[in-house]
Amino acid sequence: MEKVILVTGANSGIGLALCERLLYEDSQLQLCLACRNMQRAEAARSALLTSHPDAQIDLLHLDVGSVRSVLHAAHKVKASNVVKMFATAEGLLTQQDRVNKDGLQEVFATNLFGHFVLVRELDSILCQAGQTSRVVWTSSSNARRSAFSLDDVQHRLGTEPYASSKYASDLISLALNRHNNSQGLYSSVICPGLVMTNLTYGILPSFFWTLIMPIMYLIRIFTNTFTLTPHNGAGALHSLFLKKTESLDPRAKYHSLTSGMGSNYTQPRQMDIDDDMSEALYVKLLEMEKSARKRLKEEDDNKQAYKKYLNQTE
Ligand SMILES: NC(=O)C1=CN([C@@H]2O[C@H](COP(=O)(O)OP(=O)(O)OC[C@H]3O[C@@H](n4cnc5c(N)ncnc54)[C@H](OP(=O)(O)O)[C@@H]3O)[C@@H](O)[C@H]2O)C=CC1
């Protein structure tokens, strides 16, 4: 059976670097770049095909921050592909969170909920007897228990939506393992370190980064989490794809790290998570998923009824 790897946020940064690393390892792999911006997705595909002309690279439109888009993308995947692996490498880092058109906090929806719905929607192909599949969540060192509350899983009331959403992804990975390992689906969490990408350039102006770049490389001599390049940042994602699923620790976060001289390695570190909290979040997300589906169905029914009414009145 063909191995299809679906990568979200694949048109830039760590997601694109993961695709490059995977193709370098095995140019026969079938990749599916799931992106919101199809123009950038096309540019990413062209860049990958330049270095790996024989690669099979499909594009899939996916705005992971929209439940409708997630369900539509999952429908397409189910019709055409057998996805065996799936990596999340998109993310929204902002302190000014807002409510999206699904009525959800945007950071929570983009960094966690959309992927949760996608995994659930694809479970018929990810969970197949006698086969293993995996999901890898790109979390962060910024994932902190203190930023997350079970009473406010979307972080409507707080000021650290990004840290909360990343901690929630650590919890949900543990829950997915508990619920799905017996059906062959394994979930893991990685941290890419500090990488220079559009996400970091969004924090401070790019001239500032250019100015402090020599200092960053100096700091790297003492701090192995300063991975700096997307290639290094994607190291943990890449190494997980090469590991046997049974050898993965569901309670560990796999960190991309870089030595002072720039060589890249991966190290597992235990996460500050517990089963009760992860189960409680899982149950809450299931409820939210149910009401999101119900709301979309009502919207569709209303549209249908309106169309019918227009046809009758014509
Ligand atoms: N860079 C860093 O230092 C760190 C990054 N991370 C995590 O790594 C992951 C990758 O980020 P990074 O590569 O740095 O950032 P980039 O900004 O380079 O990449 C983010 C990608 O996510 C896509 N994306 C954003 N929102 C959506 C959406 N709603 N639907 C679909 N795709 C979307 C972007 O696509 P588009 O072109 O459409 O915007 C882009 O391809 C994130 O989860 C981030 O939180 C974690 C720790 C540190």
Ligand SMILES: CC(C)=CCC[C@@H](C)[C@H]1CC[C@H]2C3=C(CC[C@]12C)[C@@]1(C)CCC(=O)C[C@@H]1CC3
């Ligand atoms: C030399 C000098 C003045 C450096 C300033 C660097 C800071 C701007 C960075 C130090 C730690 C960084 C960091 C992130 C962003 C940039 C820094 C604050 C993240 C928040 C980016 C997104 C993540 O997921 C985690 C990162 C943690 C470290």
